[in-house]
Amino acid sequence: MAVKERVRVGGRSARIQSAVHDAVRRLSAETDRDELTVPQIAAEAGVTPSTIYRRWGDLAALLADVAVERLRPIADPEDTGAVTSDLRAFIEQFMEEMSSPVGRALVRDVFSPPGETYPVQCGGFTREHLTTIVSRAKARGEAAFDIDEVIDHVVAPIIYHILYGDRELTLDYCHALLDRVQSMPAETARPASRSLSPGARSRDPLAPQ
Amino acid sequence: MAVKERVRVGGRSARIQSAVHDAVRRLSAETDRDELTVPQIAAEAGVTPSTIYRRWGDLAALLADVAVERLRPIADPEDTGAVTSDLRAFIEQFMEEMSSPVGRALVRDVFSPPGETYPVQCGGFTREHLTTIVSRAKARGEAAFDIDEVIDHVVAPIIYHILYGDRELTLDYCHALLDRVQSMPAETARPASRSLSPGARSRDPLAPQ
Numbered sequence: 001m002a003v004k005e006r007v008r009v010g011g012r013s014a015r016i017q018s019a020v021h022d023a024v025r026r027l028s029a030e031t032d033r034d035e036l037t038v039p040q041i042a043a044e045a046g047v048t049p050s051t052i053y054r055r056w057g058d059l060a061a062l063l064a065d066v067a068v069e070r071l072r073p074i075a076d077p078e079d080t081g082a083v084t085s086d087l088r089a090f091i092e093q094f095m096e097e098m099s100s101p102v103g104r105a106l107v108r109d110v111f112s113p114p115g116e117t118y119p120v121q122c123g124g125f126t127r128e129h130l131t132t133i134v135s136r137a138k139a140r141g142e143a144a145f146d147i148d149e150v151i152d153h154v155v156a157p158i159i160y161h162i163l164y165g166d167r168e169l170t171l172d173y174c175h176a177l178l179d180r181v182q183s184m185p186a187e188t189a190r191p192a193s194r195s196l197s198p199g200a201r202s203r204d205p206l207a208p209q
Numbered sequence: 210m211a212v213k214e215r216v217r218v219g220g221r222s223a224r225i226q227s228a229v230h231d232a233v234r235r236l237s238a239e240t241d242r243d244e245l246t247v248p249q250i251a252a253e254a255g256v257t258p259s260t261i262y263r264r265w266g267d268l269a270a271l272l273a274d275v276a277v278e279r280l281r282p283i284a285d286p287e288d289t290g291a292v293t294s295d296l297r298a299f300i301e302q303f304m305e306e307m308s309s310p311v312g313r314a315l316v317r318d319v320f321s322p323p324g325e326t327y328p329v330q331c332g333g334f335t336r337e338h339l340t341t342i343v344s345r346a347k348a349r350g351e352a353a354f355d356i357d358e359v360i361d362h363v364v365a366p367i368i369y370h371i372l373y374g375d376r377e378l379t380l381d382y383c384h385a386l387l388d389r390v391q392s393m394p395a396e397t398a399r400p401a402s403r404s405l406s407p408g409a410r411s412r413d414p415l416a417p418q
Contacts, residue, residue: 034267034323058243111320114243116374123373152366152386159372160365164332165325177361 019045020052024066033105036063060109064118067109071122077129083137083144088178090129091150092171095158099169104162126155145181153181228254229261233275242314245272269318273327276318280331286338292346292353297387299338300359301380304367308378313371335364354390362390 023045027036038059042049056062077090097103110118130147137144154177161167232254236245247268251258265271286299306312319327339356346353363386370376 034269060243105323108320108323111317111372114314114317119373120375123375127375151369153362156365156369157361160360160368163320163368163372164328166329166332166336 016045016047016051016055020047020055020062021066021069024062025070033063033109038062058113060113061118063109064111064113067106068118068121070106071110071125073125073129076132079136083133083140083142084182086133086136087130087145087150088175090133091154091158091174091178094126094155095169095174098158099162107159107162127151149181154178225254225256225260225264229256229264229271230275230278233271234279242272242318247271267322269322270327272318273320273322276315277327277330279315280319280334282334282338285341288345292342292349292351293391295342295345296339296354296359297384299342300363300367300383300387303335303364304378304383307367308371316368316371332360335360358390363387 020041023041024036027041027044031040036059038052039049041059041062042052045052052062056065077086078093080086080089098107107122110122127147130150134144134147154174157177158169158174161169167173229250232250233245236250236253240249245268247261248258250268250271251261254261261271265274286295287302289295289298307316316331319331336356339359343353343356363383366386367378367383370378376382
């Protein structure tokens with residue numbers, strides 16, 4: 001569920017958002033997150049529960065909104081002077097942050113509400129960082145990598161293993177993913193174009209029979 | 210949260226599980242899933258709410274358990290007579306099922322409870338199918354693919370885009386992912402070994418300061 005539209009812009013609305021987000025962060029630090037309730041958060045933030053329901057819809061959407069803010073980058077990726085090391089530094093940090101206990105909990109919160117509002121924002125943060133690194137590379141006259149390629153073959157496997165919990169994520173593994181992308185010939189490295197396939201979602205083989 | 214241990218094995222326990230799972234499936238078909246409650250499911254299944262809490266712990270764990278059962282394969286992957294077409298048929302079906310509206314909702318349910326009990330089971334279903342295809346290939350005397358490679362570079366990008374909602378999944382895209390794995394030279398195609406990195410999870414850069 002998206003953050004509801006038509007919230008008042010500016011002073012009071014921003015103060016409520018900030019108070020409620022802060023309350024969630026304080027309570028999450030001391031309480032099992034799965035025990036959090038809207039009335040408890042409202043009391044901590046000094047607002048009424050209906051303020052929260054009106055603005056976010058439900059607890060899952062509020063927790064996802066807080067998680068997106070926690071995951072929002074506060075700075076550009078590190079400038080190490082060369083594209084390969086810029087990318088490596090960014091991916092190492094991404095893997096370390098996302099696979100930490102707090103990172104895993106935030107990722108879970110982001111995917112918890114229905115719809116793609118919150119996941120799309122988080123995916124966008126990663127893409128923006130990669131775009132910054134590519135722009136810097138071009139400014140330096142370096143050959144840049146393909147952003148979709150890095151998302152599909154470096155970022156996606158990292159996120160997959162975090163979510164499915166089926167392998168330990170090590171720096172060796174991270175470097176092997178990067179080496180593989182960087183050693184790919186350009187013509188193979190490009191994924192298919194983003195054409196839309198009409199009817200791709202029309203059948204639903206898992207729908208109840 | 211894991212399905213609690215010590216449930217009575219056999220007749221009554223199995224009947225309760227079946228009645229509760231069926232109730233969730235019926236109610237999900239007619240109600241917005243995000244409106245489901247434990248008392249409502251209990252009433253539909255003819256059990257008490259405390260039976261559900263005792264056995265599953267909470268609603269998220271129950272929905273994840275039901276989702277895992279829905280995602281559990283009911284048959285081996287199709288035997289098309291050759292490894293390349295076996296893999297293509299399996300991946301096409303996987304993408305179609307997982308990206309359908311019902312598939313997306315089930316994936317969301319699987320990741321909703323804390324812990325990795327349910328995701329590990331689902332990831333295991335995919336790995337088992339790929340193992341079956343590899344075993345068949347070996348029995349036919351064909352060169353087989355690397356299972357980790359297919360998970361990292363075909364399955365993971367598909368799941369990533371389903372979760373992040375950032376691109377349409379088309380058959381062209383699916384085939385490009387497969388072609389890329391199959392054209393990789395063997396030495397590059399192998400990911401790093403599964404060594405454990407001591408302390409890989411020791412720092413938590415997203416923990417509250």
